[in-house]
Amino acid sequence: DTVHAPVVILGTGLAGYGLAREFRKHDQDTPLILITSDDGRSYSKPMLSTGFTKDMSTDDLAQMDAGSMGRMLKASVWTMTKVGAIDTEHQLIKVGDTDTAVHYGKLVLALGADVIRPPIAGDGLDRVYSINDLLDYDDFRTAMKKNDVKKVCLIGGGLIGCEYTNDLINGGFQTETVDPLGYCLPTLLPEPAGKAVQAALEEKGARFHFGPLVTEVNKAAVGVEVSLNNGETIVADLVVSAVGVRPRVDLAQASGIKTNRGVVTNRLLETSAPNVYAMGDCAEVDGHVLVYVAPLMAQARALGKTLAGEPTEVSYPAMPVTIKVPACPVTVAPPAEGAQGEWSFEIDGHNVKAEFRDSGGALLGFALTGEATRHKMTLQKELPAIMA
Numbered sequence: 001d002t003v004h005a006p007v008v009i010l011g012t013g014l015a016g017y018g019l020a021r022e023f024r025k026h027d028q029d030t031p032l033i034l035i036t037s038d039d040g041r042s043y044s045k046p047m048l049s050t051g052f053t054k055d056m057s058t059d060d061l062a063q064m065d066a067g068s069m070g071r072m073l074k075a076s077v078w079t080m081t082k083v084g085a086i087d088t089e090h091q092l093i094k095v096g097d098t099d100t101a102v103h104y105g106k107l108v109l110a111l112g113a114d115v116i117r118p119p120i121a122g123d124g125l126d127r128v129y130s131i132n133d134l135l136d137y138d139d140f141r142t143a144m145k146k147n148d149v150k151k152v153c154l155i156g157g158g159l160i161g162c163e164y165t166n167d168l169i170n171g172g173f174q175t176e177t178v179d180p181l182g183y184c185l186p187t188l189l190p191e192p193a194g195k196a197v198q199a200a201l202e203e204k205g206a207r208f209h210f211g212p213l214v215t216e217v218n219k220a221a222v223g224v225e226v227s228l229n230n231g232e233t234i235v236a237d238l239v240v241s242a243v244g245v246r247p248r249v250d251l252a253q254a255s256g257i258k259t260n261r262g263v264v265t266n267r268l269l270e271t272s273a274p275n276v277y278a279m280g281d282c283a284e285v286d287g288h289v290l291v292y293v294a295p296l297m298a299q300a301r302a303l304g305k306t307l308a309g310e311p312t313e314v315s316y317p318a319m320p321v322t323i324k325v326p327a328c329p330v331t332v333a334p335p336a337e338g339a340q341g342e343w344s345f346e347i348d349g350h351n352v353k354a355e356f357r358d359s360g361g362a363l364l365g366f367a368l369t370g371e372a373t374r375h376k377m378t379l380q381k382e383l384p385a386i387m388a
């Protein structure tokens with residue numbers, strides 16, 4: 001019967017574990033199962049890009065193992081278990097390569113996002129790393145040591161690429177960062193703010209190549225040679241690819257659940273299948289794909305109540321994003337896509353205060369760098385909610 005059928009959560013990232021915590025505040029009794037394809041250790045993913053700055057090993061970053069999480073949450077946590085199919089009609093999920101099927105009362109997809117892998121040729125691809133979870137981090141740190149790395153080439157000058165650039169500089173490494181667009185954080189920041197970040201990182205020794213694409217990574221006498229489509233080459237010991245992430249929608253898609261950019265949900269986080277919900281990086285909530293921590297926390301609070309029998313819609317206040325570039329701190333609240341208005345700037349060296357206002361003067365977004373980040377609270381209060 002569905003009363004005692006378990007709540008099953010797929011994924012043990014900040015979304016899956018965050019939801020389990022919220023759910024247990026309201027319901028101590030319903031059986032709870034969490035299933036993850038990794039080792040189930042809990043960790044804060046944003047800390048992955050501060051590892052050298054804070055001198056943190058993989059074990060330092062891991063907060064609790066799966067067993068401890070299970071005891072704390074009164075849940076069973078199944079690790080190294082990939083879910084391959086969902087039978088939404090009979091409310092069954094198929095785990096691993098076996099015929100084992102698990103019945104769910106409610107199912108939550110908290111599957112995260114995959115890194116996008118740019119099409120790159122060459123025989124040096126085993127030196128190209130993406131760091132999107134704790135196991136990736138461990139591989140990356142091992143490779144940095146094993147190859148006695150002095151210089152790293154980064155593909156991508158967006159949020160993740162700039163954070164790793166700054167972190168590697170802080171770790172004493174040389175960096176060269178390549179991005180086809182024109183300045184740092186090009187999809188998040190207006191140009192003067194992005195240029196300020198670039199200048200601050202360059203003062204710390206970072207080098208940037210804006211405009212070209214990386215086409216090949218080949219083995220060199222020592223390390224690898226990275227070829228750009230403008231004819232330049234960069235010699236480095238290791239390459240970090242950070243060109244962005246894409247919500248994991250395959251499992252939902254294969255199971256007949258509606259997907260678009262992410263797994264499509266309404267504001268109750270319900271997908272198109274009965275008793276199946278989605279949240280975190282994999283979800284597209286009422287049209288919004290927001291791959292950050294603040295939105296998934298808001299989702300966890302709402303869905304925790306919904307699953308405990310009190311249907312609660314998620315709402316989003318204004319949620320500025322802080323980017324961990326200590327050389328030039330950044331806080332940005334990008335205007336909604338298609339918003340009508342204009343940027344205005346106050347620029348003082350690396351300190352940029354950029355405001356995006358409509359013709360009536362209403363604030364619709366902002367970007368702050370350096371010391372101008374002190375204006376965050378004041379401007380945040382003036383912003384409209386993302387999803388009221």
Ligand code: FAD
Binds near residue numbers: 084291
């Ligand atoms: P994940 O943590 O990716 O969890 C997904 C889970 O699903 C994993 O447990 C995985 O094993 C499991 N899984 C996947 N497929 C299957 C399957 N088929 N079967 C079973 N299990 C499966 N956000 C901010 O707000 N501020 C920041 O400063 C910030 N910094 C960041 C820095 C870096 C380097 C990165 C990579 C991201 C950063 N983010 C930041 C984004 C933020 O970390 C993510 O939005 C958040 O961690 C996503 O959590 P999640 O639980 O949705 O996904």
